[in-house]
Amino acid sequence: DGGITQSPKYLFRKEGQNVTLSCEQNLNHDAMYWYRQDPGQGLRLIYYSQIVNDFQKGDIAEGYSVSREKKESFPLTVTSAQKNPTAFYLCASSNQGVNTEAFFGQGTRLTVV
Amino acid sequence: SQQGEEDPQALSIQEGENATMNCSYKTSINNLQWYRQNSGRGLVHLILIRSNEREKHSGRLRVTLDTSKKSSSLLITASRAADTASYFCATVDIAGNKLTFGGGTRVLVKP
Numbered sequence: 111d112g113g114i115t116q117s118p119k120y121l122f123r124k125e126g127q128n129v130t131l132s133c134e135q136n137l138n139h140d141a142m143y144w145y146r147q148d149p150g151q152g153l154r155l156i157y158y159s160q161i162v163n164d165f166q167k168g169d170i171a172e173g174y175s176v177s178r179e180k181k182e183s184f185p186l187t188v189t190s191a192q193k194n195p196t197a198f199y200l201c202a203s204s205n206q207g208v209n210t211e212a213f214f215g216q217g218t219r220l221t222v223v
Numbered sequence: 224s225q226q227g228e229e230d231p232q233a234l235s236i237q238e239g240e241n242a243t244m245n246c247s248y249k250t251s252i253n254n255l256q257w258y259r260q261n262s263g264r265g266l267v268h269l270i271l272i273r274s275n276e277r278e279k280h281s282g283r284l285r286v287t288l289d290t291s292k293k294s295s296s297l298l299i300t301a302s303r304a305a306d307t308a309s310y311f312c313a314t315v316d317i318a319g320n321k322l323t324f325g326g327g328t329r330v331l332v333k334p
Binding site for chain 1: 321
């Protein structure tokens, strides 16, 4: 089935550790996005990428890093510099072009213990 | 900061009633989209309206866009218990690169 897959669904991290969240899509989409969602809140854009080997910071990029080495994959690393990393992380992808919808993964819930 | 702000933050209605929620945004856009999220899940696209369109329909959904007021509304007619979810507006910037979401409206439809 075509779609966008995030893994793992739940992730626990000790303070001071880096952790990487996986996002893979087989929709042949050029654009990919990472969002953070806190309880009862909206989505805030962390990073986005329009093409392989290129990405831009979103509104809350501090403490996060990404790579886009392959079209299908856009992993997000939550570094120890992110002071409050506990949140729900959502990955999305869309076709290149302006008037296209985004498809979302099911999310990864990260908890710092 | 978020591009879109939604109003109300929460809405509780009886099954069969209409639900209306509004979205305001700050900068010029290429298009505006509405998404739905069930608790703890990913978002699902509902409808997209381009900046040169004023109204669009899809099934029980009606979306309006007023670019002069930088606002949009989503109307769900004849609501059902299964419509219970959070609804988000999202804007695409003029360059067509950045998809930015608002804070969302939590809708509860009581049977």
